[in-house]
Every structure is written in C-alpha cells, then in structure tokens.
Amino acid sequence: MKKLLISFSALLLTACSAIPxxxxxxxxxxxxxxQDALAVSYSxxxxxxxxxxxxxxxxxxxxxxxxxxxxxxxxxxxxxxxxxxxxxxxxxxxxxxxxxxxxxxxxxxxxxxxxxxxxxxxxxxxxxxxxxxxxxxxxxWKDIQQADVMLVQNPFWHTPSYWHHYRPYGHNPVVIRRSSSKVKKSSSAGNKAQNKTR
Missing domain, CATH: 2.40.50.140 (Nucleic acid-binding proteins)
Incomplete structure (x- = not known):
C-alpha cells in the first residue's frame, strides 16, 4: 500500500509540473x-x-x-x-x-x-x-476543483471470513468521504456505516 501511495504521489507531481x-x-x-521589464532595451x-x-x-x-x-x-x-x-x-x-x-x-x-x-x-x-x-x-488555465476530504474509521469493516473475527476498532481501514457538494456523494453502504457510528 505504501509503495502504491508513493507511486501515485510521484505521478501526481509529474503531471502538475508538466509545461503545456x-x-x-x-x-x-x-x-x-x-521586475526587469522596464529596463529592457526595446530595440x-x-x-x-x-x-x-x-x-x-x-x-x-x-x-x-x-x-x-x-x-x-x-x-x-x-x-x-x-x-x-x-x-x-x-x-x-x-x-x-x-x-x-x-x-x-x-x-x-x-x-x-x-x-x-x-x-x-x-x-x-x-x-x-x-x-x-x-x-x-x-x-x-482550467479552474482547479477543490473538495474537502474527511477521513473516518469504519468499525463495521471486517477481515475475510476465514479469519473468523473482526479487526479491533483502532485498526480498521480508513474510509475517505468527500464532503464537497461538487463531488458525488458516498455510496449508500458507506452512508449507512457513517450513520451507525454517530
């Protein structure tokens, strides 16, 4: 997972630094x-x-x-x-x-x-x-669309059935929810999980 994040970050930086x-x-x-423009010899x-x-x-x-x-x-x-x-x-x-x-x-x-x-x-x-x-x-340049991102723990995520147990709350994978109105809402399953945590 760490290698994937590093690769994605490198790709993002490369894309952002590309000159049209x-x-x-x-x-x-x-x-x-x-700053030097007014001192240039225009001839x-x-x-x-x-x-x-x-x-x-x-x-x-x-x-x-x-x-x-x-x-x-x-x-x-x-x-x-x-x-x-x-x-x-x-x-x-x-x-x-x-x-x-x-x-x-x-x-x-x-x-x-x-x-x-x-x-x-x-x-x-x-x-x-x-x-x-x-x-x-x-x-x-095109406008940059920004969205607020909130990280939450999903306590209802569980490991594959052959492990026969749930992970402790503190070790659950992170769920990313985009709170901006311009971005699509989370899936209904994700919303249900959120409601249960409240």
Missing part, C-alpha cells in the same frame, strides 16, 4: 523577469518573456486582442501562483480575436512572447506604466 506544449521553450532560452526585439497571472480586463481591438493581467510568479508547470500580493500588471497583445466570454476576468493565463515598449495607462484614476508582451502563444 505551446509554452515550452529551449532550456537555454534567455527570459526577461517581470532588441529578441527579448522574450514567459509571464502569467490573472486576467483583469480584455479588449478586442481591430486586428488584435489586448489583455490586462495581474502578474503572479509561475509554478514549475508555468501556472500562475495566486497570492495576496502582486508585483504589478502587464498587457498582452495577441494577433487575432480571443473571445472575452472565454478569456474572462479572473481566469489564470500564461503568455510567451517578445517584450515591447511599455504603455501608459490607468488603473481606475491612478496613472500606470504597463510592461507589454507581444504574444507568440497564450495558455488559459
């Missing part, structure tokens, strides 16, 4: 940090970035889509790690239409592209200087 194909870059690709069009964050605003322009993003650091999978603080915002320019009903406010996004000259704008009435990325690729 369109965001992958050669290992030796030089990337500009968000050098090869300055690249792989940034991410949460969408704050989407504007469909004549030949492109402009996305305003609240910047967050990236995980090993390049998914933005949302925190209570951010270093600032930046703008993405994507060559073509991105539907604002899909790329909507609050969604996590990661972009790969070239850094362009910063733009002046405002956040509310506050003047703001936006770093800009001309996108080669963008990736919209």
């Amino acid at each position: 194909e369109k965001l992958q870059l050669a290992a030796d690709t030089p990337l500009t940090n968000y 050098d069009s090869v300055a690249q970035a792989r940034w991410g964050g949460v969408i704050a605003k989407v504007d469909n322009l004549k030949d492109s889509t402009r996305i305003e993003v609240v910047h967050f650091e990236l995980s090993p999978s390049t998914r933005p790690k949302q925190k209570d603080e951010t270093l600032g915002r930046f703008r993405i320019y994507y060559p073509g239409l991105l539907d604002p009903m899909i790329y909507k406010k609050g969604k996590s996004i990661t972009v790969v592209g070239n850094i362009a000259a910063p733009e002046s704008g405002t956040i509310g009435e506050h003047p703001y200087q936006y770093p800009v990325v001309k996108a080669n690729a963008v990736h919209l």
Whole structure:
C-alpha cells in the first residue's frame, strides 16, 4: 500500500509540473523577469518573456486582442501562483480575436512572447506604466476543483471470513468521504456505516 501511495504521489507531481506544449521553450532560452521589464532595451526585439497571472480586463481591438493581467510568479508547470500580493500588471497583445466570454476576468493565463515598449495607462484614476508582451502563444488555465476530504474509521469493516473475527476498532481501514457538494456523494453502504457510528 505504501509503495502504491508513493507511486501515485510521484505521478501526481509529474503531471502538475508538466509545461503545456505551446509554452515550452529551449532550456537555454534567455527570459526577461517581470521586475526587469522596464529596463529592457526595446530595440532588441529578441527579448522574450514567459509571464502569467490573472486576467483583469480584455479588449478586442481591430486586428488584435489586448489583455490586462495581474502578474503572479509561475509554478514549475508555468501556472500562475495566486497570492495576496502582486508585483504589478502587464498587457498582452495577441494577433487575432480571443473571445472575452472565454478569456474572462479572473481566469489564470500564461503568455510567451517578445517584450515591447511599455504603455501608459490607468488603473481606475491612478496613472500606470504597463510592461507589454507581444504574444507568440497564450495558455488559459482550467479552474482547479477543490473538495474537502474527511477521513473516518469504519468499525463495521471486517477481515475475510476465514479469519473468523473482526479487526479491533483502532485498526480498521480508513474510509475517505468527500464532503464537497461538487463531488458525488458516498455510496449508500458507506452512508449507512457513517450513520451507525454517530
């Protein structure tokens, strides 16, 4: 059982750290940090970035889509790690239409592209200087579904009949019940067992 749990954990970590194909870059690709963006020489069009964050605003322009993003650091999978603080915002320019009903406010996004000259704008009435990325690729992340998990002992579980006895209460296998409304309820047998323990 222990080996099974270790294998499952390793598989989960591998899946979580996998970078989406369109965001992958050669290992030796030089990337500009968000903090250094305003110091970049924009005459050098090869300055690249792989940034991410949460969408704050989407504007469909004549030949492109402009996305305003609240910047967050990236995980090993390049998914933005949302925190209570951010270093600032930046703008993405994507060559073509991105539907604002899909790329909507609050969604996590990661972009790969070239850094362009910063733009002046405002956040509310506050003047703001936006770093800009001309996108080669963008990736919209799916929402993570979370569920509360409760571990309980099932005192009615018993060993195979040829052992001719029940296991002591403290040594019963653990039953996992998902308490989130988004996850299917436990089986009726499991529910009956729960009711008997109350």
